[in-house]
Structure formats: C-alpha cells, structure tokens
Amino acid sequence: MNYPIVIYPCAEGGFVAEIPALCGCLAQGETLEETLEELMIVKDLWLETAQTHNQKLPSLEAEIAKIKMLSAA
Template sequence: MRLRVVLEPSEEGGYTIYVPSLPGCISEGDTKEEALENIREAIDLYLETVEDDLTFSETAEQIEIAV
C-alpha cells in the first residue's frame, strides 16, 4: 500500500509527519529517517484498529487492491 505523508520541520527541532488520508495518524522523529520509521509504525497500528472494528457477513468476500 502506498500512502502520501506530509513531513514538516518542527519548531522545537526534529520533524512532524502525518498521513492526510488517515485522520489523526501523526508521529514525529528527530531525523527524517526516524520520522518515516515512526509513521510506518503509526500507520500499521492505525489500520490494525480499523480492521479490528470491521464485521463481515458469512457471504462477504475480501479483496485487496492497490491504490
């Protein structure tokens, strides 16, 4: 899955990073690399909680697509 993230320098130093398509999915890091690593973890956790809340009927079919 590919998601667009926004990486901004923080006034206090380091970087803030967020995912516009996932409201509230935000992280930070001291370096760009650390911020990117942290947002990957935040995305995994965000999507895990969304997936846990889904319920499907017995006839439902799950299909993965690339966007």
C-alpha cells in the same frame, strides 16, 4: 497501501510526518529517518485498528486525486 505522506519541520528541531488520509496518523522524530520509521509503526497500528473495527479504508486513488487537484490550484 502507500498513502501520501506530509512532512513538516518543527521549529524546535526535528520533524512531524502525517498521513492525512488516516485521521490522527502522525509521528514525530529528531531525524527524517526516525520520523518516517515511527510513522510506519503508527500507520500499521492505525490500519490494524481499522480492520479490527471493520472500518472502510480511504481510497488511495481518491487521496491521490485530492493531492493532484490541490497541486494544480
């Protein structure tokens, strides 16, 4: 699943990226490319852990609807 990603620049340099739908799924890197590569690793581990523990995954459609609602405000 391709959940929406939020990227923040860090004051000290580099970036932080997160997938808000997946609580705690975030990564940091010096470049955008490095940050996104790290985030994909973290996302895969997050999803693997959720599957192992039979956790229900957040609905992609619900997450997109949240973003649309926030951007319309």
